[in-house]
Amino acid sequence: MGTRMRMAVIGVGNDFRRDDGVGWAVVARLRERSAARPLPPGTVLALCDGDPGRLIGLWEGADLAVVVDAAHAHPGTPGRVHRLELDSERLSQPPTTSSHGLGLGEAVELARVLGRLPGRLVAYAVEGADTSMGTGLTPAVAAVVAPLAESVAAEIIRHSGAAARG
DSSP states (O other), X not given: OOOOOOEEEEEESOTTBGGGGHHHHHHHHHHHHHHHSOOOTTEEEEEEOOOHHXXXXXXXXXXXXXXXXXXXXXXXXXXXXXXXXXXXXXXOSOSSEESSSSOHHHHHHHHHHHTOOOSXXXXXXXXXXXXXXXXXXXXXXXXXXXXXXXXXXXXXXXXXXXXXXX
């Protein structure tokens, strides 16, 4: 009998800071989607405020962790999505930065030093337009939630299938 694979999808952000809630919105969309089309067994959907310790705790021991977060880029294009594989090598200065005080890069480096990275770590960073206080995503960011949720689901399914074959 095989060992059960653990995969984590972590939506990072703050639902009360407009576009900073995009990670949470993608996780909510995945929860809705899974009612009709379940994700592979062992997939955990989680929310996080971006605290590095909580992020590490959520992805520790996972075969695959997918993190979805809002990002600032200069110059920025609201709604543009960046896909980054963060565990393959040391991060140089990333082209985008988190909308939180400490970025995902710092959490990855801390996890690397502590030996607590997941087997594979993929981040989807969505460029936002507005992170002021308030609820609701701006139209450009809201427009990417459904397609991004499908991309994340496909990432999970591909990883699950590859592990089952290999």
